[in-house]
Amino acid sequence: MIPFMGKRRNIVIAVLAALLVLVALSSGPTFDTERIKNFIPGHYNAGHDTAGHDNAVDDHVSHSNVGHGSSIANPRTSQMHFLIPASAANIHLCYNMVSAVANRYPVPMLLGWHGTGLLDAHKTHLAKLRAIQRYLHKLDAAEDDDLVVIVDGYDIIMQMPPEVMIDRYFKMADKADARLARRFGITVDEARSRGLRQTIFWGPDKICWPIEWRAARCWAVPTSNLGPKAFGPKSGNGEMYFADPRWLNSGTVIGPTADMRRLVDATMDEIEATYDAEFPQSESDQYYLSNVWGRQEYFRSVAVANGGDVPGGPKDREIPRLREDDQETEYHIAIDYESALFQTKAGYEPFFGYMQYNQTGLKAKMDIDMFDLGEQFQPYDIEMPSVVAGAMAKLYDAIPEAHPGSSSEDWLSTVSLGTNYVSRHIYALWHCTGPKEWIDKHFPTLWFYPFVRPLLKAAVKASQSGDLISTAPIGGRHWTPKTWFPEDAHVLGGAWTDKNGTTFVPWAELCGGHEDTLFGGEAGYMPASLDEEELATEEAAGTAADNAPVNPAPAPPAPKHEEDATKQEIQVMETVPDIPGGDIPEEQPEALTLGNQESKP
Incomplete structure (x- = not known):
């Protein structure tokens, strides 16, 4: 059959x-004969092993390579790459992958899968950077302008579809370029002509980690664009809750593949030049990435000062040095200050939550007095952006069998969506920084939880049919996934890995043992059963989910360097000094216009 x-x-x-x-x-x-190829799905063998091929990732996973020379009238097509550094499967990785596939991200590419030696992520976070570097260097030059999204494996849940992330990325990049140009007192065009751009966006942190307030990564970086009182009257009082989210978190990032490759290469050079096994955080990828970023921001400030002194930092501050006179310092690194894409948990707990957009015009009534203003507090509306409403409606309408008689129009006004109360963004993903047990409590609160199984099936079919990420251009381009589901994949999916070149790992091996938890939101769901379509697919693949281990392997314990970092982060939650940001004067909050609303915190 x-x-x-x-x-x-x-x-x-x-x-x-x-x-x-x-x-x-x-x-x-x-x-355009190239564009037509996007609508014809490729043919894959889930068990195909591509070891020994330098371009294995590209040749055996990419659906197509489309030229990048299109005009505005005929938009070019670019790819989104979705990478998850992960060495082994557990329930937390399944939360990540299931949420991504349900939202129709490209099929996850697991990097460092079952890695050993320098690629063993259980021993060092630096394995993550090595695996990313290896992947990026296998890509063709034609893919340099693609977008790559990289998220940590075991503490991420995706909330918004990829077209929302791409749309916000371009709006955020334009806004960040304008802010950078103002810093230099020049036009955006002039800044870009000088190679000054903001293209790589990392998640925001309310603490500079690893903590060393004398280091440039802590003192020389800009303040956010949220404004000095974004977190209420207590802003900047030394408590982590009220700190400015101006620091880099390395667990989430988005940017062009070519720029990301340059940055990762520079970070690996930084590791080689400065690695000290005696340093407690010597295995922290965030430490080295933040040092590269701190150096970038310091030398940007030197340029603003025409070579003069750069203000900011404590009296005993450290000045970043160049190892060579011609060492590059500009890597287009920026931070998603507004959590439009990446919502980190630690320090943000009072400032995000779930909202129903049930007012006229898909607006939510914000009636939480998060700053304890009392009688001075005035409720306000937060509007759901049209790109969010459209993307969510598309997913909901694709699974009518899961909600008979309910329309997406009705559902959008009742569904609860995670929202940053300060920036007023419905964030694209949630990052469980700090203690990891919270991710188990968070997964059942996501919009897709009642529909996980039908959403996965619909996503697999859409991928096998060659669906684009968005039918309308975003940022002047059409967008297609880099990775696609094989034709013989299980109806619930699976993931690609970089093991032995490029290998597809089926659903049963990754998440089959966790279906009770993953599908727990379905009304009337019988965990032990598989429907006829699943059984047929599993029989054909020879990997029936009911043959998965009865007691799947538990989540591997966190590496000791990660445990120590989490403990120290908790201990310093009330020790965040209010450090001026290099040459950046305090700004009034900018209009937050990444959606179709304009609001000020």
Whole structure:
């Protein structure tokens, strides 16, 4: 039955492709043969091992390589890469992958999978950087302008679809470029002509980690664009809750692949030049990335001062030095201060939560007095951006069998969405910084929890059909996933890994043992059963989920360096000094306009 179904699908695809070609040929000479390839799914073998091929990631996972020379009238097509550094499967990794697939991100690419030696992530966070570097260097030059999203494996849950993330990325980059140009007192065009851009955005932290207030990564970096009183009257009082989210968190990042490759290479050079095994955080990727960023910001400030002294920092501050006279310092590193993309948990607990957008015009009534203002507090509205409403409606409408009689229009006004109360953004993902047990409590609160199984099935089918991330251009381009589900993948999916080149790992091996938890939100769900479609697919693949281990492997214990970091982070939650940010004067809050609303905190 399964081979016949595959042939039938191929026949349908061939007919559709022929029709599209005929229509295009009749429309004139502007027909783009490369774009048509995006609508024809590739053919994969889930068990195919590509060891020994330098471009294995590209050749065997990419759906297509589309030219980047398109005009505005004919937008070019770029890819989104979705990378998760992870060495082994557990329930926390499944939260991440399930939430990503349910939201229709590209099929997760697990980096450092079952890594050993220098790629053993259980022994060192630096394995993460090595695995990322290896992946980025296997990409073709034609992919330099693609977007890559990299998230930690075991403490991330995705909330918004990828088109929301891409849309916000471009708006955020334009806004950050404008702020950088103001810092230099020049126009945006002039700044860009000098190579001054903000293209790589990391998650925000309310603490400079590892803590060393004399280091440039702590004192030389800009303050955020949220304004000096963004967190109420207690802002900057030394408590972590009221600190400015101006520091880099290395657990989440987005940026162009070429820029990311340059930054990762520079960070590996930093490790080679400064590694000290006696330093307690010598295995922290965030330490080295933040040092590269701190050096960038210091030398930006030197340029602003025309080579003069840079203000800021404690009296015994450390000045970053260049190892060579021509050492590069500009890497386009920036921070997602507004948590439009990345919402970290630690220190933000009073300032984010779930809201229903049930007022007229898909607005939520913010009636939480988060600053304890008492009678001075005035409730206000937060509007759901149109890009969010459209992306969410598309997912909901794709699974009518899961909610018979309910329309997306009705659902959007009742669903609860995680929202940053200060920036008023419905954030794209949630990052469980600090104690990790909170992620187990958080997963069942996400919008997709009642529909996980049908959402996964719909996502797998959409991927196998060659669906684009968005049918409309974003940032002047069409967007397609870098990775796609194989034709013989289980109906619930799986993930690609970098083990032995590029290998697909099926659902049963990754998350089959956790279905009771992952599908716990389904009404009437019987955990021990598989529906007919799942059984047929599993039988064909020879990896039935009911053959998964009865007692799946427990989550591996956190490496000691990670445990120590978490303990120290908790201990210093009330010791965040209010340090002026290099040459950056305090700013009044900017209009937050990444969605279709304009609001001020």
